[in-house]
Amino acid sequence: MVNEFVAMSVAQITSGIKSKDFSAREVVESSMRAIEALDDSIHAFLQTTPEMAFEAADRIDEKVARGEELPLLAGVPAAFKDNMNQLGTRTTCGSKMLANYESAFTATCVSKMVDAGVLPLGKLNMDEFAFGSSTETSYFGRTFNPWDLERVPGGSSGGSAAAIAAGLATLTLGSDTGGSIRQPASFCGVVGMKPTYGVVSRYGVVAFGSSLDQVGPFGKSVEDVAYALNALKGRDPLDCTSQHIETDFLANLGQGVEGMPIGVVPEFMEAEGLTDEVKSAMAKAVEALAEMGAEIIEVSLPNAHASLSAYYVIGPCEAFSNLSRFDSVRYGNRVPSTELGDQYEKSRADGFGSEAKRRIMLGSYLLSSGVYDKYYYPAQQIRTLITQDYRKAYEKVDAIILPSSPRTAFKFGEVSDPMSMYLSDIFTISLNIAGNGGLSQPIALGSETGLPIGAQIVGPQFKDENTLRVAAALERYFGVSTLAPIVQGKSKEVRA
Amino acid sequence: MTLSEKDVRDIATYTRIGLTDEEVVTMTRDLNDIIANLEPITQYDLEGVEPTFHPIAGLVNVMREDVPQPGFTQEEALANSESTEDGAFRIPTILGGGDN
Numbered sequence: 364m365v366n367e368f369v370a371m372s373v374a375q376i377t378s379g380i381k382s383k384d385f386s387a388r389e390v391v392e393s394s395m396r397a398i399e400a401l402d403d404s405i406h407a408f409l410q411t412t413p414e415m416a417f418e419a420a421d422r423i424d425e426k427v428a429r430g431e432e433l434p435l436l437a438g439v440p441a442a443f444k445d446n447m448n449q450l451g452t453r454t455t456c457g458s459k460m461l462a463n464y465e466s467a468f469t470a471t472c473v474s475k476m477v478d479a480g481v482l483p484l485g486k487l488n489m490d491e492f493a494f495g496s497s498t499e500t501s502y503f504g505r506t507f508n509p510w511d512l513e514r515v516p517g518g519s520s521g522g523s524a525a526a527i528a529a530g531l532a533t534l535t536l537g538s539d540t541g542g543s544i545r546q547p548a549s550f551c552g553v554v555g556m557k558p559t560y561g562v563v564s565r566y567g568v569v570a571f572g573s574s575l576d577q578v579g580p581f582g583k584s585v586e587d588v589a590y591a592l593n594a595l596k597g598r599d600p601l602d603c604t605s606q607h608i609e610t611d612f613l614a615n616l617g618q619g620v621e622g623m624p625i626g627v628v629p630e631f632m633e634a635e636g637l638t639d640e641v642k643s644a645m646a647k648a649v650e651a652l653a654e655m656g657a658e659i660i661e662v663s664l665p666n667a668h669a670s671l672s673a674y675y676v677i678g679p680c681e682a683f684s685n686l687s688r689f690d691s692v693r694y695g696n697r698v699p700s701t702e703l704g705d706q707y708e709k710s711r712a713d714g715f716g717s718e719a720k721r722r723i724m725l726g727s728y729l730l731s732s733g734v735y736d737k738y739y740y741p742a743q744q745i746r747t748l749i750t751q752d753y754r755k756a757y758e759k760v761d762a763i764i765l766p767s768s769p770r771t772a773f774k775f776g777e778v779s780d781p782m783s784m785y786l787s788d789i790f791t792i793s794l795n796i797a798g799n800g801g802l803s804q805p806i807a808l809g810s811e812t813g814l815p816i817g818a819q820i821v822g823p824q825f826k827d828e829n830t831l832r833v834a835a836a837l838e839r840y841f842g843v844s845t846l847a848p849i850v851q852g853k854s855k856e857v858r859a
Numbered sequence: 860m861t862l863s864e865k866d867v868r869d870i871a872t873y874t875r876i877g878l879t880d881e882e883v884v885t886m887t888r889d890l891n892d893i894i895a896n897l898e899p900i901t902q903y904d905l906e907g908v909e910p911t912f913h914p915i916a917g918l919v920n921v922m923r924e925d926v927p928q929p930g931f932t933q934e935e936a937l938a939n940s941e942s943t944e945d946g947a948f949r950i951p952t953i954l955g956g957g958d959n
Contacts, residue, residue, distance in 0.1 A: 464939055467931065560914045574913050603921040604913075672897045683874070690875075692948050694939035703953050708877035720876055721889055727874045728862070728890065741900050743910035748903075750911055781889055782896050798914025824915075 366397035369530030369846060372583070373439050373590040376533060377480075380427060380438040387420035387427075387438035391482050394440040398484065398531050401849065406506050407516075407526040409445050411485035412452060416440070419482045435594050437480035441534040444523050445486040446493060447578075448567040449473045456569050457489045457501035460689050460696045460714030470567025471599045472536055472578045479594035484532055487522030492686065493543055493571045494718045495519050496787045499775065502716060508551060509847030510814055514772040517547030517787075520581070524551035527581045528847040534591050535581045540572045541674050542768075542791025544579045545803035549767035549817025552805040552844050554588050554834070555581045557791075559800035559824045561606040562592070564599030572681035575674075575795040584843045585804060585834045589613045592827070610828050616835040621656035625833060626760035628664055636769040636786060640809035644816045645766050648806045651840045652764065652833070662756035662763060666748040670793035673749070675785060676729055676742035677796070683726025689714065721781065750797040757823040762833045766790050767803035767817035790819060800827040804834050805844040815844075862890050 368376060368390050379385050395413050402408050423437050443449060446456045448466040455461045469477075477483055490500045498506040498521025506521040508514040509529040516525040520537025524547035527535055537544040539557035548555025556579045563578040570576060580591035589612040596608040627649055632642060653659050691697040691706055696714030700706035715723070729738050756763060768787055778784050794801045801821035809816050818837065822830035862870075867887045871878045878886060933946050942949040 467935060467939065600921070600923060604915060604918060606915075669899050669903065672899045675893060676897060676900065687874075692940065692950055693936075697941040699942075699951070701951050703951050704875070706951055707875040708872075711875050712877035715876065717882075720878075720882075721886065721893070723874050723876065724867070724870045724886065725890055725893060727870050728866075728894075738897055738900055740910060741903060741905055743912055744905040744908040745900060745903060746911040747908050750914070780892070782892055785896075796914075 366393045366530050368393055369850065373436065373533060373587045376439050377437050380423065381433055383427060387423035387482060388417065390438050390440055391416040391420045394484055401529050402531060404507060404512060404849065405509055405525050405529050406504055407487055407522040407529065407531055408485045409455060409488050409503055410452060412483055415451060416482045416484050419477065423480055434480035436590060439481045439534055440484050440532050441476055441481035442484045442487050442526055442532045443473050443536045444489050444520050444538055446489060446538060446569040447473050447536060452486050454569065457491045457503060459502040464694055468567060471564035471601060472568065472595055475595050481534065487526055487535060489522055490519035491716045492719050493519040493538060493540055494722055496546055496784050498522065500716055500718050505775065508772050509849045510552060514774050517550030517772060519543040521547050523581050524548050524553055524555060527553040527583060530846045530850045534587060536578060537581055538568055538576055538578050540575045541678060541795050542788035545767050545791045545801060545819055546788060548581060548803040550772040552815025553581055553583060554585055554802065554804045554844065556588050556802040557794065557800060558592060558827050560798040561604050562608055562827060563595045564602040564605040566599055566601035570685040572678045573685065574681060575678060585831055585838050586616055589616060589831050612828055612831055615828055615832045618832055619655060620652055620833055620836045623657050624660050624760040625652055625657045626660055626662035626756055626763035628763060628765055629661055630663065631765050631790065634769060634789060637766065638770045640811045641766050641770060641816055643810065644807040645818060648818045648837060649764060651837060655836055655840065660760050662760055664752045664756060666745060666752050667793045669745050670749055670796050671785065671789055673742040673745045673796055674792045676738045679722040679726035680730050680739055682722045686723050746796050749793055753797045753799055762820055762822045762829045765819050767819040771809045771812045771814035771816060794821055799824055800830055802830050802834050804838060806837065806841050862887055
């Protein structure tokens, strides 16, 4: 059963509801049928919330009946990564540690979407505590890439990307600490954006790396993502790092790139593991920008190659600190014992998966006396160098185009050692280090693999409208992302 | 710098994560592998480079007005705990002795 609203954009759904072509209730019914039909194969959702979706739909339909003004995203079916608290749902973070955790409040990003009129369909699968690039580490089972069920959807926001590709929701939210929105967007052939750090409040999103984490939207098109960003942006008194944002992210999507200086980074195209099909798709995207009148300028990010190591210092250190709160006492997995210290050790050993344990222990080690000076402090100095690299580049260009991932989606189990998995984020991580925004959009199907390839457009801090403008131009050139073949019943096979 | 299995056991104790003997072996291997890959960091000339602890420069702490606002009820605060008693979190003995 195909969701009949699946091909529609945010603007088409909101206007269809406004003009009474269909009701918000019908959108929920159709979405729930699609989830029922397809999500056994995809496993994007960890839980669905039909009652909440119908309640939201009734509110919209009543407004329509009374002729009242509708909010920005009225009647748009949406879902949220399961590290986002939402009253009335569990927030598991894909971990046994929080398998029974009932949200005690609602994250600001979720309440902003709901206030903007979305129909909340449920919560989406993810790598445990967002540690991973494949969604294979979820305690509740992996998510399958809608383009090929033998392959990973990417991660950590794998459920958020797969739900869009399979037409199960029109907008989803993910979080991105080192590429966790952009890499799965690339693997699933959808648009995913990590805005500049500070554009979206992090309140109520379970913290991983507090100086790196940023919430962002997934959608089928650049315009859909810009709609979501307009709803999400802005200052939240509950997150002191969130910023006042006046920008209308929809405003300059149609402006094109005529005369716009756009950067390419030659040294990135020599990166280890970058496949030929990604390289040639990227070359075509750059040609397309030039053809549309952009001025292509070579820029250098000489310290970017250190960003992976800097990230694997800073990320685990912040994660170690953030995950110390899971003590089995106030919430979370508890293995009872007669002694408190023993209860901590047993509860955490039983509740955390192996990647979570690795990162917590690594962070603890890196922050220990003596080791701190060898790795942690220098990593923060390298952060300065990487930020300066970007700043220098943005003196010459308004945006930069680079690959989202060195390759298309890999098979389950294909990348098994931790270091190789970390390498799949090589093009995304430097943005989290520097705090810039970036977006991944599909530009082609690989000539070898036939799977989606993503291009990443990145812009200066708090100039996310540049990023969206370039992405919108490229999308007009290459076309809006197509849904995965499984939506048309063309999947190669259904999972065992 | 190479971590020994004893080091890993010490870190496990500090982070309150009980590891089995087999887990200590794989964790030691994995952590050493990851740490070896962090080496580029130690090879930079960082003389005089200021650290960046946060991506947005010039952030100042924000204080709200000191007026009471509604917060969690006691019931809500305790709702996710697996063991409570008389409106409090119940924990096992800390200092040893006792029957619970």
